[in-house]
Amino acid sequence: MTPVDEALLRELTPAVIGVVVRRGADFAAAEDAVQEALVEAVRVWPDDPPQDAKGWLVTVAWRKFLDAVRADSARRAREERVDAEPTPAAGELVDDTLQVYFLCAHPSLTPASAVALTLRAVGGLTTRQIAQAYLVPEATMAQRISRAKRTVADVRFTQAGDLGTVLRVLYLVFNEGYSGDVDLAAEAIRLTRQLAVRTKDEEVAGLLALMLLHHARRPARTAADGQLVTLAEQDRGRWDTRLIAEGVDILQAALARDRLGEFQAQAAIAALHADAQTAAETDWPQIVEWYDELVRLTDSPVARLNRAVAVGEAESPQAGLKALTALDPDLPRYAAVGAYLHERAGDLATAARLYAEAARAAPSVPERDHLTRQVARLRR
Structure with a gap:
C-alpha cells in the first residue's frame, strides 16, 4: 500500500x-x-x-x-x-492554476473572502483548517467560502485577472502568520513560489523575496515566554541564513530587470536589515532611500510612517519626529512610532504617555503587552 x-x-x-x-x-x-x-x-x-x-x-x-x-x-x-x-x-497548455489564482482574487470579493477562497481552492486546505487558522467557527468560514464561490460563479476564464490583486491577497495570507495547525506564512510562501514559476514577473519575485527575508527572522521574534522581541534586540544568530541568501538572490535577479515595484522595494529594505550583523551596523541612510522609492511608488501612509523611523535612525530623532508630524495621527502604530522617537530624543515623559496610548490601541495581545512593558520601563 x-x-x-x-x-x-x-x-x-x-x-x-x-x-x-x-x-x-x-x-x-x-x-x-x-x-x-x-x-x-x-x-x-x-x-x-x-x-x-x-x-x-x-x-x-x-x-x-x-x-x-x-x-x-x-x-x-x-x-x-x-x-x-x-x-x-x-x-x-493553458495555465489553469494561474487562472484560479486570478479568480480567487477577483475584485468583486472582499479581502477576507479572497484570502479564504485562495486557501481553499489554490492552497487545497480544508474549511476546518482555514477556520482554525483564523480563529473562527468552521460554520462561519464555510459560509464565507460559499458566499465567495457564489460571487465568482459567473466569472469566465476569458476575463483577464489582476496580478497585483493576487499578490496583495498572498501578502495578507503571509501576514496572518501561524495559528491552529496551519502555518499560513509557510503556505503563502509555497503559493508564491508556485506563482513565481508561472509568471516570471519581477513583482512576484519581489514578494517571494520579501516573504523569505521576513520568514528568516521568525525564530528570533519571540522569547521563550512568548514576549515579542524587537528587531534591534533579536538574536541574529537565530536568523535562517539559508532563507536570507535565497531571498537576496531572488531579489537581485528581479532588480536586475530594472522594473521596480513596491514589493521589490520592501524586499530591498528587508535585505538591508538582514545584511547587518548587528543593529548598530544597519545601513539606515540606504534604507531611507528605499523608503523614498516605496513612497514614490505607492504614496502609502504606512510607508511614510516607517520612513519616519528610518529618518530618525539615519539623521536624528528630531528629524524623524519632523517627518512624523506630516502624517495623520490616526494611522495604526502612529503613537508607537512617536513614543520610540521621543524616547530617542530624551523626552521620556512624552514617550511613556505615547507608549500607553499605543498599548490601548494595539491590535494583538503580545503587542499590547510589549508596549505596556515599555511604559513601565520608562516610568521606573
Whole structure:
C-alpha cells in the first residue's frame, strides 16, 4: 500500500479546478467536484496509485460534476452544453492554476473572502483548517467560502485577472502568520513560489523575496515566554541564513530587470536589515532611500510612517519626529512610532504617555503587552 502524497494533491488542486471550469462548470460546482475527487483519491490511491495523477483527478472530478448535473433536472440544458464541450488532454497548455489564482482574487470579493477562497481552492486546505487558522467557527468560514464561490460563479476564464490583486491577497495570507495547525506564512510562501514559476514577473519575485527575508527572522521574534522581541534586540544568530541568501538572490535577479515595484522595494529594505550583523551596523541612510522609492511608488501612509523611523535612525530623532508630524495621527502604530522617537530624543515623559496610548490601541495581545512593558520601563 502506497501512502497518498497529500502535498501533491494540494499542488494539483487549482489546476484541476481550472480544467473543470474551462470545460463549462461554474466555479462553485467545479470546486465541489474536485473536493469529491480528492476524497476519492485518498480512498483509492493507496491500493491503486495512478500513473497520471492530474489526469486521474480531472477525469474523476469531471465525472462527479456531470453526475451532479444529471441529478438536477432543472439543469438539463446546461448538461447538454457541457457534454458537447471537447475533452482536452491532461497536459493542456493553458495555465489553469494561474487562472484560479486570478479568480480567487477577483475584485468583486472582499479581502477576507479572497484570502479564504485562495486557501481553499489554490492552497487545497480544508474549511476546518482555514477556520482554525483564523480563529473562527468552521460554520462561519464555510459560509464565507460559499458566499465567495457564489460571487465568482459567473466569472469566465476569458476575463483577464489582476496580478497585483493576487499578490496583495498572498501578502495578507503571509501576514496572518501561524495559528491552529496551519502555518499560513509557510503556505503563502509555497503559493508564491508556485506563482513565481508561472509568471516570471519581477513583482512576484519581489514578494517571494520579501516573504523569505521576513520568514528568516521568525525564530528570533519571540522569547521563550512568548514576549515579542524587537528587531534591534533579536538574536541574529537565530536568523535562517539559508532563507536570507535565497531571498537576496531572488531579489537581485528581479532588480536586475530594472522594473521596480513596491514589493521589490520592501524586499530591498528587508535585505538591508538582514545584511547587518548587528543593529548598530544597519545601513539606515540606504534604507531611507528605499523608503523614498516605496513612497514614490505607492504614496502609502504606512510607508511614510516607517520612513519616519528610518529618518530618525539615519539623521536624528528630531528629524524623524519632523517627518512624523506630516502624517495623520490616526494611522495604526502612529503613537508607537512617536513614543520610540521621543524616547530617542530624551523626552521620556512624552514617550511613556505615547507608549500607553499605543498599548490601548494595539491590535494583538503580545503587542499590547510589549508596549505596556515599555511604559513601565520608562516610568521606573
